[in-house]
Amino acid sequence: MDILKSRRRFLMQLAAAGTMLPLSSSGLAQYLLQGQRQAPRLxxxxxxxxxxxxxxxxxxxxxxxxxxxxxxxxxxxxxxxxxxxxxxxxxxxxxxxxxxxxxxxxxxxxxxxxxxxxxxxxxxxxxxxxxxxxxxxxxxxxxxxxxxxxxxxxxxxxxxxxxxxxxxxxxxxxxPVRLYESVFGATAREVRDRQSRNAHVFDPIRADIAALSGRVAGAQREKLVTHLDALEQVAKDLEGAVPSVCEPLALEDHPxxxxxxxxxxxxxxxxxxxxxxxxxxxxxxxxxxxxxxxxxxxxxxxxxxxxxxxxxxxxxxxxxxxxxxxxxxxxxxxxxxxxxxxxxxxxxxxxxxxxxxxxxxxxxxxxxxxxxxxxxxxxxxxxxxxxxxxxxxxxxxxxxxxxxxxxxxxxxxxxxxxxxxxxxxAGTSVPYAGDVSAVTGIFSNVT
CATH class of the missing domain: 3.40.720 (Alkaline Phosphatase, subunit A)
Structure with missing residues (x-):
């Protein structure tokens, strides 16, 4: 029996909860980031x-x-x-x-x-x-x-x-200093707001684990406890997370x-x-x-x-x-x-x-x-x-x-x-009038 039907389901639930934003340096956070961020994005x-x-x-x-x-x-x-x-x-x-x-x-x-x-x-x-x-x-x-x-x-x-x-x-x-503040400062505020709004999204995950733990014992139950501990650590990390995976920039504010x-x-x-x-x-x-x-x-x-x-x-x-x-x-x-x-x-x-x-x-x-x-x-x-x-x-x-x-x-x-x-x-189109036909020979996925 797969404890949570699949590990992927567990990770997808975390992603839906908004935890795939940059977290702290905890092992689970890094695991989530590495496990989910593989496909190239232009x-x-x-x-x-x-x-x-x-x-x-x-x-x-x-x-x-x-x-x-x-x-x-x-x-x-x-x-x-x-x-x-x-x-x-x-x-x-x-x-x-x-x-x-x-x-x-x-x-x-x-x-x-x-x-x-x-x-x-x-x-x-x-x-x-x-x-x-x-x-x-x-x-x-x-x-x-x-x-x-x-x-x-x-x-x-x-x-x-x-x-x-x-x-x-x-x-x-x-x-550029104001640009930096608007991007990374606003990011921090938005992430905190989202965390506050979406805190309840963890509840169904907790409920799934609690329901399953009541039906299993031994090694399977220990695995569920491990998952629950990991979930609680993610929630704790979110509370104090710095929403950036980049090192801070040192910029001088020139005229x-x-x-x-x-x-x-x-x-x-x-x-x-x-x-x-x-x-x-x-x-x-x-x-x-x-x-x-x-x-x-x-x-x-x-x-x-x-x-x-x-x-x-x-x-x-x-x-x-x-x-x-x-x-x-x-x-x-x-x-x-x-x-x-x-x-x-x-x-x-x-x-x-x-x-x-x-x-x-x-x-x-x-x-x-x-x-x-x-x-x-x-x-x-x-x-x-x-x-x-x-x-x-x-x-x-x-x-x-x-x-x-x-x-x-x-x-x-x-x-x-x-x-x-x-x-x-890039996988989209322009809403322009007139000729918007593609120029051939520029991109390998556009003919």
Whole structure:
């Protein structure tokens, strides 16, 4: 006779009671965590930089796509390519990178208005892809379904934010210390509230054990007592649990509007988002670096020319190039931070192995201010779903799958189809009007 019909039933009852949240270091808690957290769960991060990544050359005709971003490739779909001046900043992650070309946002024009469309549908009417994914694949804390970090985004009072809930713009947390407090502090409060509300859920488990113990004796009864003791220990652990499996972060609270501390504030945002993903609190996050036409200087590039003017090439080629390299470098540093964590769902595997990082912008190039040939880089292990080649990375020009015509010639792939494709890879869909057919050849589970 199986004492509780199966050990799995016992564990499932505990999970239903809410005990699968991070507990203490007790043996049973660790056993439960290890026994239940085996299946890979995809995480997705959108890393958005402002004013494009210089897809066009410094001099020459607009829309030429021969600037500093796209790799120099031997064909439209190949692992034989050379990284460019800006994409070279991400060389450390080339092996798990897929560079896409041939994409358009909305009509391809609109300049700095692109923030209204970049992560959304082409009509700019529906929720952005990060919100859609967050609702579909939540982490352990539903209140943080889609984390939104905004290092220096809108600190000048201009709320050009790329994330949307329907037709309502979402405001990011600009201060990384406040972001950390809101994520982990709120988590603690929610867990305590849930524990208080759900304490009674243990009662049926206790009743099952009590009923069975009255019908058995000897070794079987001893097993039931062991189960009951374990249950009571879990209940006790819950009362004093710290709802985080990650070590606390030590963050300095720097002035977020000061160019002097720009690198430090940026790095702190990376740490908080990576910690939230590494703890399993959320599975979806957006990091919006600055905003379109941002004015806070990047001192590593220029103390006198702001990033917007750098993108417009007003101060020459050196700062134009340097500013785009700095933004790409931040994405690399964020990848480094993700790589520090173990995956919260698959013991013994790295967080980056099960994360997809999407690097893009609200426009393609900041000088002509267009949204044609958008820079899109997909990085990370993505739980094995991303078709990034066989060890050397991959360049993939998808213009042949285009659906939206442009006067420069031919058709381009509407950005909303990229979001639709990612959504399908994550097991959901987008509610967008128009063409939302998947782009083939990007993910192994989407055709």
């Amino acid at each position: 995480k997705v991060v959108f890393f958005i930089v402002p004013d494009g990544l210089a897809v066009d050359a410094y001099s020459g005709p607009e829309h030429n796509g021969k600037g500093l971003w796209f790799p120099q490739a031997a064909s439209d779909d190949t692992a034989d390519f050379e990284l460019n001046v800006v994409s070279q900043e991400l060389a450390a992650y080339r092996q798990q990178s897929l560079y896409l070309q041939g994409i358009i946002v909305a009509s391809g024009t609109g300049g700095h208005a692109g923030w209204q469309y970049a992560l959304r549908d082409s009509n700019g009417q529906m929720s952005s892809i990060d919100k859609i994914l967050g609702d579909a694949i939540p982490g352990t804390q539903p209140i943080h379904r889609s984390l939104f970090a905004g290092p220096h985004a809108g600190i000048d009072g201009t709320p050009w934010y790329v994330s949307w809930d329907g037709n309502k713009i979402r405001a990011p947390q600009q201060n 977020i509007s000061s160019a002097q501390y720009r690198n430090q504030v940026q790095a702190s945002h990376h740490k908080v988002v990576a910690a939230a993903l590494g703890c399993g609190v959320t599975r979806v996050a957006t990091v919006q670096v600055g905003r379109s036409a941002e004015s806070l200087n990047i001192l590593d590039v220029s103390a006198s020319t702001n990033p917007h003017d750098c993108a417009h090439r007003y101060a020459g080629e050196e700062v134009w190039r340097g500013s785009r390299q700095w933004y790409a470098r931040q994405a690399k540093l964020f990848m480094d931070e993700l790589a520090r964590y173990d995956d919260p769902d698959v013991p013994g595997e790295n967080l980056l192995k099960h994360t997809l990082v999407v690097l893009t912008s609200e426009m393609a190039d900041g000088a002509p201010e267009h949204m044609l040939n958008m820079p899109i880089l997909l990085m990370g292990g993505a739980s094995g779903l991303l078709r990034s080649g066989s060890g050397n990375g991959r360049y993939f020009n998808i213009k042949s799958q285009g659906d939206r015509p442009h006067w420069t010639g031919g058709k381009y792939v509407d950005m909303q189809r990229i979001w639709s494709t990612i959504a399908q890879a």
